[in-house]
Amino acid sequence: MRNYGAIGIDFGTESIKAVALEAGTDGSVKVVGTSAALSEGLRKGVIVDIDAAAKSLSHAIEALKKSADIGSGNIYAGIGGVGLSFQKSKGLVAVSRADGEVSKEDLKRAVSASESNLVRAQNREILHSIPISYKIDNETVTHDPIGLSGIKLEAETFFVTVFAQHFKGLLKTFDEAGVSLEDAVSLPMASAQALLSKREKEVGVMVLDIGSSTTSLIIFEENYPYSLEILPIGSGHITNDIAVGFQIPIEEAEKLKVNYGTVEKNSETPATKRTGKNSADDIVYGHYSKKKLTNIIEDRLSDIFELTEKHLKKVGREGLLPGGVVVTGGGSNLPGITEYTREHLKLPARLAEIHNLGGMREKVKNPAWAGAVGVALIALENHTNGGAFAGGTKGTLMRWLRAFLP
Numbered sequence: 001m002r003n004y005g006a007i008g009i010d011f012g013t014e015s016i017k018a019v020a021l022e023a024g025t026d027g028s029v030k031v032v033g034t035s036a037a038l039s040e041g042l043r044k045g046v047i048v049d050i051d052a053a054a055k056s057l058s059h060a061i062e063a064l065k066k067s068a069d070i071g072s073g074n075i076y077a078g079i080g081g082v083g084l085s086f087q088k089s090k091g092l093v094a095v096s097r098a099d100g101e102v103s104k105e106d107l108k109r110a111v112s113a114s115e116s117n118l119v120r121a122q123n124r125e126i127l128h129s130i131p132i133s134y135k136i137d138n139e140t141v142t143h144d145p146i147g148l149s150g151i152k153l154e155a156e157t158f159f160v161t162v163f164a165q166h167f168k169g170l171l172k173t174f175d176e177a178g179v180s181l182e183d184a185v186s187l188p189m190a191s192a193q194a195l196l197s198k199r200e201k202e203v204g205v206m207v208l209d210i211g212s213s214t215t216s217l218i219i220f221e222e223n224y225p226y227s228l229e230i231l232p233i234g235s236g237h238i239t240n241d242i243a244v245g246f247q248i249p250i251e252e253a254e255k256l257k258v259n260y261g262t263v264e265k266n267s268e269t270p271a272t273k274r275t276g277k278n279s280a281d282d283i284v285y286g287h288y289s290k291k292k293l294t295n296i297i298e299d300r301l302s303d304i305f306e307l308t309e310k311h312l313k314k315v316g317r318e319g320l321l322p323g324g325v326v327v328t329g330g331g332s333n334l335p336g337i338t339e340y341t342r343e344h345l346k347l348p349a350r351l352a353e354i355h356n357l358g359g360m361r362e363k364v365k366n367p368a369w370a371g372a373v374g375v376a377l378i379a380l381e382n383h384t385n386g387g388a389f390a391g392g393t394k395g396t397l398m399r400w401l402r403a404f405l406p
């Protein structure tokens with residue numbers, strides 16, 4: 001029997017990352033192909049020009065097919081960008097069995113009831129519905145409630161939602177590119193799937209994904225998602241500031257950032273420190289002061305971290321996540337970023353690392369790939385369990401497909 005494969009696609013604002021994974025019958029997972037293409041038609045992680053986005057998607061898929069020997073496999077897409085958000089809500093049902101024993105069916109009904117109670121703007125779609133706690137007859141249940149007895153069952157559910165318009169844009173893009181989509185999941189949940197250990201999720205942890213136009217945060221606690229936020233600033237803004245600061249084209253600013261950018265302590269040259277003036281050592285590419293470059297980067301990065309801190313404060317987790325911060329996304333390649341994170345958020349921090357992959361794992365080593373890998377991992381898990389990961393979008397997706405496809 002051929003192993004089962006799945007493709008995960010991260011439609012980022014700067015680039016589309018596509019990865020093909022294959023699951024062995026022994027539970028191992030191999031990277032069998034990857035491709036990246038510049039993405040057009042997105043703003044802040046949201047598809048705004050379907051034609052342009054569809055072209056980019058076609059390029060990415062073509063390149064993936066060339067790079068990989070992919071047999072069967074479903075294609076899953078990650079949805080990120082501004083407009084992604086979360087809400088919690090509660091639902092109460094009567095336990096249905098005469099003997100008062102809670103059944104799986106009761107749990108489902110309680111989650112549906114919490115969905116009905118969701119104060120939801122009409123134009124939002126649910127991407128995940130994850131029950132995070134249950135009460136039986138007003139008593140909190142810490143374990144699986146199935147098999148316990150009572151009269152009333154209450155579920156509290158964590159919903160990840162997205163603007164319907166954004167969801168529709170994604171489906172139309174896949175349709176236009178002639179790529180059949182199996183399901184869509186949120187990118188923060190996908191990255192968490194690829195990067196976090198069970199223990200980290202248990203004690204409290206945050207994934208900080210610094211992309212090009214956005215920075216996404218997702219917090220887990222007691223094994224469940226706790227909050228999620230998309231900030232409208234990313235590493236691309238740093239590049240823009242460098243372009244303005246040095247009055248140079250964006251492409252050159254990007255090179256300057258990638259090759260010489262750093263927030264490492266003591267990256268200043270001894271000569272600069274001594275004289276406080278530009279010395280030969282401070283000049284890179286023959287023109288630019290490294291010190292000025294560092295200042296520009298730090299200024300913009302501090303905006304991102306201020307907003308992150310604000311979110312942590314808002315949800316009452318400032319300095320309170322023992323699992324710390326896992327920094328990911330292309331922007332996490334900046335030297336010194338973990339130390340910077342530690343210092344600014346007063347939390348432990350580590351760089352994203354994807355474990356337990358075989359095959360061409362070197363290709364997805366860069367944290368920019370965590371989203372795509374996570375999406376494909378969820379696809380594999382869904383296939384194995386035959387279930388919808390974290391209350392997936394299957395229903396929503398099918399409804400939309402019926403609504404606008406022939």
Ligand SMILES: Nc1ncnc2c1ncn2[C@@H]1O[C@H](COP(=O)(O)OP(=O)(O)OP(=O)(O)O)[C@@H](O)[C@H]1O
Pocket residue numbers: 011012013014015016044045080210211212213214215234235236237239254257258259261329330331332333334335368
């Ligand atoms: N070595 C590096 N140093 C600093 N920044 C880097 C480095 N390598 C890549 N980046 C930055 O990472 C960003 C791209 O990251 P990523 O691929 O995660 O973004 P994206 O997913 O396309 O965007 P978004 O998530 O905002 O939609 C770019 O701004 C790029 O400049």
Ligand SMILES: [Mg+2]
Pocket residue numbers: 010011012013080211212329371
């Ligand atoms: Mg991204």
